Amino acid sequence: MWQDRSWSSRRHARVLHPVWGSPWTIQESPFMRMFRQALLSLLACVALPGAAFAYDASAMVVSTKGSLPLILTVPHDGAEPLDALPARTKGTVVRDAGTRELAERVATLLEARLGKRPYIVVARFSRKYLDANRPEQEAMESQDALPAYRAYHDQITAYIAEIKTKFPAGALMVDVHGQSGDPDTTFRGTRAGLTAKTLLGRFGQPALQGEKSITGVLASKGYPVHPAVGAESLREDPRYAGGHTVATYGSHQPQGIDAIQLEFGRNHRANTRLAEDLADALVVFMTEYDLLRK
Numbered sequence: 001m002w003q004d005r006s007w008s009s010r011r012h013a014r015v016l017h018p019v020w021g022s023p024w025t026i027q028e029s030p031f032m033r034m035f036r037q038a039l040l041s042l043l044a045c046v047a048l049p050g051a052a053f054a055y056d057a058s059a060m061v062v063s064t065k066g067s068l069p070l071i072l073t074v075p076h077d078g079a080e081p082l083d084a085l086p087a088r089t090k091g092t093v094v095r096d097a098g099t100r101e102l103a104e105r106v107a108t109l110l111e112a113r114l115g116k117r118p119y120i121v122v123a124r125f126s127r128k129y130l131d132a133n134r135p136e137q138e139a140m141e142s143q144d145a146l147p148a149y150r151a152y153h154d155q156i157t158a159y160i161a162e163i164k165t166k167f168p169a170g171a172l173m174v175d176v177h178g179q180s181g182d183p184d185t186t187f188r189g190t191r192a193g194l195t196a197k198t199l200l201g202r203f204g205q206p207a208l209q210g211e212k213s214i215t216g217v218l219a220s221k222g223y224p225v226h227p228a229v230g231a232e233s234l235r236e237d238p239r240y241a242g243g244h245t246v247a248t249y250g251s252h253q254p255q256g257i258d259a260i261q262l263e264f265g266r267n268h269r270a271n272t273r274l275a276e277d278l279a280d281a282l283v284v285f286m287t288e289y290d291l292l293r294k
Contacts, residue, residue: 054083060078063122064107066117070118071172071257072174074100074123074176082126082129082148086141096178097269101275109275135244170199174282185268187262188236190234191236194250195261196259209234213229242259246261
């Protein structure tokens with residue numbers, strides 16, 4: 001009996017002769033060697049954890065350049081898988097359904113009213129595989145998700161740099177989210193005013209929770225909000241007090257702008273008037289706080 005050796009370590013194979021039964025050497029052609037190597041590589045990608053997966057990271061982000069000092073970001077309404085990456089096993093994986101549509105409708109309504117559009121950045125990838133509102137080390141469980149994460153944040157960074165150049169007097173980010181923990185409430189998140197440091201410094205607390213603040217206008221239209229309009233404290237619900245996005249791009253950062261996270265309750269998102277009401281609130285806010293100056 002002849003000793004078998006690994007096929008991947010030899011350039012020829014030995015088999016039993018079909019007539020005499022003795023070992024018979026078959027020389028491996030260059031084509032067969034290339035085929036074998038390609039097959040082994042394919043099997044490795046399928047079988048080994050952490051193997052590289054190919055996808056177009058730029059296609060995982062939808063972005064539109066604007067003409068207002070306003071950027072809307074939507075990190076959690078994507079549905080696209082990242083190739084064959086496994087789902088995350090830690091953290092929230094629920095989709096903020098309707099938040100992309102909300103942001104896009106608001107943009108259309110603002111353009112109809114003002115003749116100008118906000119900047120928009122939307123994540124198309126599912127939160128099951130990647131959470132763009134977390135720090136890089138917490139956002140994913142496979143490094144193969146990193147290109148999509150960076151594509152999302154690189155686009156936000158580029159737009160904010162452009163906005164700061166075009167609108168040196170001030171600008172606003174609204175990070176659009178949804179929650180079902182309190183479906184009849186919309187929560188503001190600024191880390192108790194930190195991420196809107198410039199806005200507070202210029203206009204004081206009413207800019208965040210006065211009658212002409214964004215949540216103040218929403219409250220006047222019948223939406224319960226937290227913190228309440230006119231509240232003495234800027235303290236926010238710790239569940240929705242402002243995530244990674246506003247903490248990264250807020251005006252407390254040297255290259256940031258005022259940033260507000262809005263967590264719309266499930267029932268608010270189901271309201272067919274929400275986009276129109278939010279667009280109204282943004283127009284009132286931007287007018288009152290000098291973001292629409294010519």
